Amino acid sequence: MIPLAQPGAMTEDERFMFECYGYIIIEDVLTAAEIDAALAAAKRIHADTTDTFSPLGAAYEREPALAWLIDHPAVLPKVRGLYGDKFVMQSAWCARLAARGEVVGWHQDGSGAYGFEKVAHPVPLLQLRASFSLTDQSREFMGNMMLLPGSHRSPYPLPQDKRKAVQVSPIQHNVLCKAGTALIFHNGVWHSPMPNDEDFDRYNMHFIYSPPWMRRADRFATDAAALAEMPPLRRALMGDYERPDAPYAGGIPEFPFED
Template sequence: MTQQTLDIAALTKQFHEDGYLILRNVLSQEKVDRLNAAIDRIVAEEPETLAYNIYNSVERDDEIASLIDEPTLLPLMVNLLGYNIQLHISHLTIRKPNPNDVKTESQSFINWHQDGPHPQFPKQNGITSTYYIKTCYILSDMSEPDRGNTKVIPGSHNKPFQPESQDVRGKVDGEVQVCGKPGDVFIFPQNLWHAGAPNHSDFTRRQLFLGYSPIWMRPIDYRTASDRLLATASPYRKQLLGVIDDNPFKYYVPQESMVPLKEFYIHDAGQSVYK
């Protein structure tokens, strides 16, 4: 894959204002093909359904695990969340064509919501802080709306907001359907209001979400990373898999040597390009 150089400062500003980013051609077609082949293998082991939600997907195939520290996005994630971060979730979603809006236990479509625990993260003046950020790898042709696209309300992460209706099948003022081609990446925080629209097309939606959070939070997918994932992990990936020190206090106040991702952190706000 070709590593892009991103304008970190400009993207950070846009992210904080809009609550999401769409980055084009992050993955090569060859990488997309390998990921889809891995997904084919995974789905072949699952019961047939209109919609698949497969968590901890990095454990299912090394091709997916390779995205944990994807080099184009890693500096951006460090500068959006800070350098003391980990992999929080890896969630594969597949939505087959569903013109009749059949609702399945595996969620053929998902109504408007903010991500988070139950009860939800605390609010201050009606606003929830950003606790984790998801990168969504688009692996099927989502270049047109109504293909099971993710819907978002731009700016809804940084103001008191409640959709007029939770039902994703309606239309909310200001909503945007995120469109992209295979290899594009969509990035958004857990506090952005979003929804998973029904798939009324002839295309199957394939999206792979890898989320990142501060290392002191519990990951959604696992308590500790598996020996298999750690066996060949680089220092960056070991940090992202939560391995920094045996002393849990260091998750809150790590020594610099424990968080190698710090090298991607831009201290000077005027320095806009990671090199």
């Protein structure tokens, strides 16, 4: 029971699946050449990485092969389908899980300082994540994402004593996917990376989309030179407004969507 979706606009069936599970999966979003380019970029970004798990922010400022994923035509229409026409890319993390590395830790995304579960129940959608797998994860123990479908609706948290375990529930879904797959999920879904028993590092590229008033997490402002290189829609998604208070006051410019 895999919530498979197709590239492009969110259909009613896909929306229903997303609401039930809290995530959808789109296969074959990247071609072999695009995977190679993005993976090479991710490896350059992590040239000095020694930690078992390291998510590095703002890699798209230096690597065009990662920047173009920000408004990928297979994925961005899904984000728009859920948020409407005004949202920003709040952060992006190029995440390496080292060969034979393990950092199992089940959690919901959000803020350690003020958890989203304190805002409302069900946990509101504030960080919609699109994750591109850049290495093969088609078998278990390849650093796959593990998810608890529907857990974004649970008023009851995953028991504390389970959060470091690989197997936590009969309903858990360990995502098996090839490189080039996109996983789109709600911040409220309990998830964790599976250990990586392979002898190669695992890479994922995560993009987090949020309402325009959310504070950015991987940068204070987008690098001006990188911003200048971006096409108009991508630039708008970066949320570098001339007036930082505009997201509250309604002064955000229209986004240059093509339709």
